[in-house]
Amino acid sequence: MTAASFAIIIPARYASTRYPGKPLVSLVGAHGEARSLIRRTWDCARSIEGAVGVWVATDDKRIAREVESFGGQVIMTSPNCANGTERCAEAIAQLGSVAEIVVNLQGDAPLSPPDIVSHLVRRLAEDGGAVMATPAVRTSRGVYEHLVRDQAEGRVGGTSVVIDGRGRALYFSKRVLPYLPPKAAEAEVPPVHLHLGLYAYRLEALKTYAAAPPCELERLEGLEQLRFLDLGLPVSVVTLDPLDWDVVELNNPEDRPIIERVLRERGIA
Structure with a gap:
């Protein structure tokens, strides 16, 4: 089976409700060097083999300047994009059909292992009925707590x-699901x-998504991927065993010291 070509888009916005300016937050690595979250995400993306290109999609000039300062490529998108998937759809509309698959590498999970991307691209090749693939990791004791x-x-x-x-998503939630007995x-x-x-989309799926209005569950949960499920579009989930480190996302200021600790423990500069 011939591997599908893929491009990586990193959607980034400044006006996060929970953590404004999150892409520009500095995280100190193992050797004491502070790098912005968007820089760390870019470095991760550039380490992924096989990508035809990497772009940061943003509507904010401060983020664009930061990306340009370390030699990254920027696509300016509309401030009206409701989420990262819509921003990826607008970015790829500007770029054209640069690849068969578009990978959305969201910038708030700097501890995600980069080899996940190849798993997502492969899953879409294997699961021909799915329009999008995304990863999930079985929680360790620490992550669950x-x-x-x-x-x-x-x-x-x-x-x-x-x-x-079948390995497809039934539901996503910001609550801890499913309910667990003691x-x-x-x-x-x-x-x-x-x-x-992280998400890997077929090009047609991005177009279909962008043409549809947000659904009620998407608005309530604040989770963009629920629009795919509401439209009846199958989402394939690549499941991973617990990793050797806690995969904590930068969602709140309280997460910052936890992520910096893991960067030190893993020797990531």
């Missing part, structure tokens, strides 16, 4: 996904899957 603690304190620590027997909740590897902020 982080999610539950954030939920109890009124913060969103991450997104969980419920998966059917015995399951106390397991060393609780049966909860943390969704990671």
Whole structure:
């Protein structure tokens, strides 16, 4: 089977409700060097083999200047884009059909392993009925406790996904799903899957998505991927075993020291 070509788009916006200016937040790595979140995401994207190109899609000049300062490529998109998927759709409309698959590498998950992208591209080749593929990792004890603690304190620590027997998404939520009885909740590897902020789309799926209005569940949860499910478009989920480190997303200022600790522990500069 011939590998499909893919391009990487990193959607980035300044006006995050929970963490304004998040792409420009500095994270200190293992050797004491501070790099912005968008720089770390760009470095991750550039390390992925096989991509025909990498672009940051933004509507903010401050982010564009930061990206240009380290030699990155920028596509300016409309401030009216409601989410990263719409921003990717607008970016690829400007770029044209540069690849068969578009990978959305969201910038708030700097601890995600870069080799996930090849798994997503391969899954779309294997699951011909799916229009989009996205990864999820089985939660470790530490990640599960982080999610539950954030939920109890009124913060969103991450997104969980419920998966059917065919490996396709049933639902995504900012709540910790599914409900776990005490015995399951106390397991060393609780049966909860943390969704990671990466997506691989077929080009036609992006066009269909961008042409449709936001659905009610998408608006309530604040999760863009629910529009695919509302439209009846199959989403394939690549499931991963717990990693050797906690995959914590930068959703809140409280997440910053946790991520910096993992960067130090993994020796990431």
